[in-house]
Amino acid sequence: MIFAAILAGGSSIRFLTNKLLYQVRGKPLIRYTYDRLATCRSLIKPVVVASPSMATPLNDMGFEVIIDNMCLGPLSGIYTALRFASEVFVVGGDMPNIDCCFIDEMIKACSEYDYACFPTWKTGHMEPLAALYKQELLPLLDYAIAVGELSIQRLVKRLGVDVKKISIDKHLSRWARVFANINTLEDIWLLLNNHQ
Numbered sequence: 164m165i166f167a168a169i170l171a172g173g174s175s176i177r178f179l180t181n182k183l184l185y186q187v188r189g190k191p192l193i194r195y196t197y198d199r200l201a202t203c204r205s206l207i208k209p210v211v212v213a214s215p216s217m218a219t220p221l222n223d224m225g226f227e228v229i230i231d232n233m234c235l236g237p238l239s240g241i242y243t244a245l246r247f248a249s250e251v252f253v254v255g256g257d258m259p260n261i262d263c264c265f266i267d268e269m270i271k272a273c274s275e276y277d278y279a280c281f282p283t284w285k286t287g288h289m290e291p292l293a294a295l296y297k298q299e300l301l302p303l304l305d306y307a308i309a310v311g312e313l314s315i316q317r318l319v320k321r322l323g324v325d326v327k328k329i330s331i332d333k334h335l336s337r338w339a340r341v342f343a344n345i346n347t348l349e350d351i352w353l354l355l356n357n358h359q
Contacts, residue, residue, distance in 0.1 A: 195259035
């Protein structure tokens with residue numbers, strides 16, 4: 164089985180407060196993402212990968228938290244998750260539209276891969292926060308951290324890592340909304356209007 168890892172280490176600069184703890188209809192934003200992942204039968208109970216400053220509030224909410232002490236953005240969150248589990252499906256904590264059917268389709272499409280498997284747009288842009296990762300990627304992430312290359316996209320291109328790419332346009336287009344994340348209060352308003 165594959166672990167679900169929710170990244171909760173962002174600084175919420177555009178949101179002006181910690182967006183993952185922001186109350187939306189009586190519950191924190193991250194709870195929407197967690198609750199959706201918790202219903203996915205193809206995943207093991209979600210864990211939250213968080214910065215040290217986020218660990219206490221998230222623990223207090225009942226989440227199982229793994230601390231990312233490096234706090235270098237998504238790359239170190241993925242690194243931390245892979246030190247915990249051999250295979251993880253990674254999502255951002257601000258992705259409340261994540262969908263179990265999308266995840267099932269990704270797992271099916273990514274049945275054989277060596278390092279990572281990314282949903283990818285026709286422009287070539289990959290979605291690293293709705294992707295599958297294996298522990299075999301850890302040495303490359305060690306290298307990336309050592310040289311300060313903190314972008315998954317650039318790391319894959321720079322090292323020519325043989326990752327599997329699944330076309331969003333051809334195979335995953337009906338789930339395109341899962342990639343939307345919350346960055347502003349306006350995004351919250353749009354989320355509320357789409358979930359009525």
